[in-house]
Amino acid sequence: MKKLLVDVDCGVDDAQALMMALAVPDVQILGITCVQGNTSVENVCKNVLRVLKVCKHLEIPVFRGASKALLGQTVGAGDFHGKDGLGDAPDPEAPGLELVQKEIAASAMIRIVNANPGEVSLVATAPLTNVALAVKLDPSFPQKLKGLYIMGGNTDSRGNTTMCGEYNFAADPEAAYIVLNEFICPIYIATWEFTCRSKLPWEFCDGWLAQDTDKARFMKRIFKHSMESTYSERIEKELVDGQGFISCDSYAMAAAIDDTFIIETEHKAVTVELAGNCCRGMMVVDHLELLKKTHKAHILKKVDLQRFKVLMMNALK
Amino acid sequence: MKKLLVDVDCGVDDAQALMMALAVPDVQILGITCVQGNTSVENVCKNVLRVLKVCKHLEIPVFRGASKALLGQTVGAGDFHGKDGLGDAPDPEAPGLELVQKEIAASAMIRIVNANPGEVSLVATAPLTNVALAVKLDPSFPQKLKGLYIMGGNTDSRGNTTMCGEYNFAADPEAAYIVLNEFICPIYIATWEFTCRSKLPWEFCDGWLAQDTDKARFMKRIFKHSMESTYSERIEKELVDGQGFISCDSYAMAAAIDDTFIIETEHKAVTVELAGNCCRGMMVVDHLELLKKTHKAHILKKVDLQRFKVLMMNALK
Amino acid sequence: MKKLLVDVDCGVDDAQALMMALAVPDVQILGITCVQGNTSVENVCKNVLRVLKVCKHLEIPVFRGASKALLGQTVGAGDFHGKDGLGDAPDPEAPGLELVQKEIAASAMIRIVNANPGEVSLVATAPLTNVALAVKLDPSFPQKLKGLYIMGGNTDSRGNTTMCGEYNFAADPEAAYIVLNEFICPIYIATWEFTCRSKLPWEFCDGWLAQDTDKARFMKRIFKHSMESTYSERIEKELVDGQGFISCDSYAMAAAIDDTFIIETEHKAVTVELAGNCCRGMMVVDHLELLKKTHKAHILKKVDLQRFKVLMMNALK
Amino acid sequence: MKKLLVDVDCGVDDAQALMMALAVPDVQILGITCVQGNTSVENVCKNVLRVLKVCKHLEIPVFRGASKALLGQTVGAGDFHGKDGLGDAPDPEAPGLELVQKEIAASAMIRIVNANPGEVSLVATAPLTNVALAVKLDPSFPQKLKGLYIMGGNTDSRGNTTMCGEYNFAADPEAAYIVLNEFICPIYIATWEFTCRSKLPWEFCDGWLAQDTDKARFMKRIFKHSMESTYSERIEKELVDGQGFISCDSYAMAAAIDDTFIIETEHKAVTVELAGNCCRGMMVVDHLELLKKTHKAHILKKVDLQRFKVLMMNALK
């Protein structure tokens, strides 16, 4: 049984990643923590509950986390996932926020991992504010994790938010910096460039959405807005190596739940640039080993896209 | 009854501030939170317990907090207070760390203030890591405080640690930035320049230490190291307006416990410079109102030094 | 005979400083170099020619210099000196730009100083772009100067342009940095805080302008705009220690032409903060001697204001 | 006839680039300007004279330029090209520095281009200090150029000097920033990543050096040191996409002298990060068009390597 904690800013791709995990029999999600990002933390909580409802898993506890970045800013993710983060396709019968736990996200993370030492993989597909706070509250938190799977950061300075910065890192550079420095556990990173280079053809997406299930119909509704946006002038500039279906957060999730998914990684020390007019928030790969860090991250380079397609298809079955 | 929470990195002046508060009848210290700074957080906890023992107040709960700054660095305070923070004058019969509470500092702060809403003054005489974490965990924490009293920061770019930075702010600039931005409660700041300009004559100190009490003998032992250091070449360069007895942390404490202490403040928006080679960690006073902040801080300018002397004398009685 | 080179962005106080020098019998101005600042470099050239005309010294060569800062920005000085830098009180009979020399400012500086090695004092009352370019073109330029007299920079982080930055330094921080690092000659700095603290009473100004001379009438016309601005909300915030008549640039000039003017200086290493959101462009005084610079600057602290008044009065006689 | 100005910090690859140009019949080098970089500016001058001697072109004027970067630092290029920049293989009969012109590099550049308006291509294969000073002295300099060909900068944050910075840009970030902003003429950039991806096989190099000519014997002597260094642990980390023969500066030169060399470029706005702990000196490609720059650079992507090999072979014939 794979035990997961998932930290999300529940845009559409977070939803896709969650639905992928919820569909795998030997995966148990111990909790879902919410953080601002694609939308406000309230919306993120609501979106997670909607996903859990459609997947019939409302028993999984949902926790509210940070409503802004460590230094207080909120960096909007544009309108890509819609204002509400799920394509502005509201559900009048959505579960209410009273289902959200009282416990704060960072505390819940620590408690849950303490109860399952060495067994929990943390999948973080959002600005890393909650994750950073957990290690600040309990410096021993990382060493009790089985692994940390991140969607975020850059390898080639190809920004999708600032000139050189990927959204999850650029939205809270200090949090990303803390996490990359202090999480002394195996770290796997699906960067923006990696996800772009691992995109699927739109034809796959068509078949994926055409499945005759409630989950596929739900996904079709919430994904419409992003799919249309992807041919906008701005998004075209962000994309590395052209068009296609990029479910960013799902790559980090697939890595956490399927041991055969990752084919090749680069094992390098990484950090985050905190100052600068162009590069604040950019992930930096220390190819020259100038940082003298002993702890290195696994940067995803090549994955099994056939496995990925199967995981994706199953998510909506 | 004045209810206090005190956050310390218990060097000698934190000890002086604590002893001042402990000696005032209508002051109740609800908890003391510890953070690295003058020395390691373990030493800080030990030092606080030694102070409580000599003052016969070991019933006050002591909480362990952050062992490094938000971004992970530890900026030594030099050797001014000695390696152990209390003048390297150890006490073989000091209380043990088993007296420290299990609860983490930031959580304790939130719990205690929630139990006494609107009644607690938080006195922070150390790097602001714990205080910043409290607001990150609970954004409503500041508005439940009666006031926040800080020793730290600069008005005139006179550094005592970096070229332009005072120790408590320079040791964790991000924490100071968060606190100055997010504590929407009355804030009172005793800056480095203010404490230098409010120094007492060494003659006062002689009389203060000459009192025939256990507390005075304790202070004389732990203060010897700092007193001798104050005429060193380095400390001379740090001091603004020349020599004298400067119990930095005691000014913030006096402001919290005695409503007649403050005579004049400047009411200005303040922030902290986070980048830069010379100025990182420097407190910035927004005289030109370029920040457009509506919440402003009370920067101490003039205090009642006669009251201060009385409070100081009583501390060792 | 005192030989001067003067580098100006000819606002009203540059004009006052020039007129002070032009009125002293044993002072010879070898050239006036112009740089953008209070207004465009074209306006600066025009303004200098107007001053020279009213002082009957159009024989002094005027050189055009940089039209923007080293990194390309132009930081307007607000409207304090008027749009044209001289109070928007145009003179239809002003001399034309054809009187400006063909030689570029930095080259002229080098040539003139080479012809008078060890004899020339350079008075710089503007962004230091031209001065920095001179040392970049000829690294031996500074050691051939008798001295460098600068109006600019801060001692106490009291900005008049950015939060912590004085105009001349903030308008070209890299130039100021280069000059403070590479001018290995005696440097005298009249900072913003110093000039504020050395202000003259408005009553003096009244008598000064009331002299029955062409020069006084000229000054009265061009100064009207700034005098009225000084009681604006914004200027009130910039001023240190309250209102009065502050002819900033004239202090640097007085120091260059009268050996008895300076009573007290601080001899410290100085530099300029180049990064940072609040402090970029702020002059930094290295009180702690962390820069390990052997070359230090003379920061003006106390001057003979009686001498200053005499020099000022004579300027308009 | 193609007219060139060449600005070099004459390491071995600058020598290769110069020899390439000197071997092309319809290319005329109007002047060679020297700047510190791989070695001191004095060594650079000496190295250029040695190259001109072996190529029998000592009639080409050589000019001394900047001995340090704009802000005063000197960033050593490690020992890759040897301490003297030409493989530490001295020539006792090398020409003396008395052959260097008296005129300073930046002034010579301006004069030469003024005499050949619209006809001169400037090839810059070194820190851009001299080139930046030329535009600072004469803002109209760029528009009189035919084109600017630069070796330097990054596209993918792969540093060879700092974590993310290529040597020529990292050695003088402000100069690179000025040049990329103010040279409103066609700009062609051969970045570090591009040169790595356009490397030649070592077998080519063997044949190249095996030619029975004085030039080939000269190159063999001065190139030995770098060739041996290329398999060092450090250089292996710097290289993008593995080993091979990379004559960095020769790509910029080939682009300037052969109109058929460039096959594909990216036309993007570029700038340089000036702040930051990891990214200072990194070239930034503005894919998202956030800079709103109208002037864009041609970033080399694909070149005719067969043409390149011919040009290289001819260089040593």
Ligand SMILES: [Ca+2]
């Ligand atoms: Ca996400």
Ligand SMILES: [Ca+2]
């Ligand atoms: Ca303290």
Ligand SMILES: [Ca+2]
């Ligand atoms: Ca001026």
Ligand SMILES: [Ca+2]
């Ligand atoms: Ca080179």
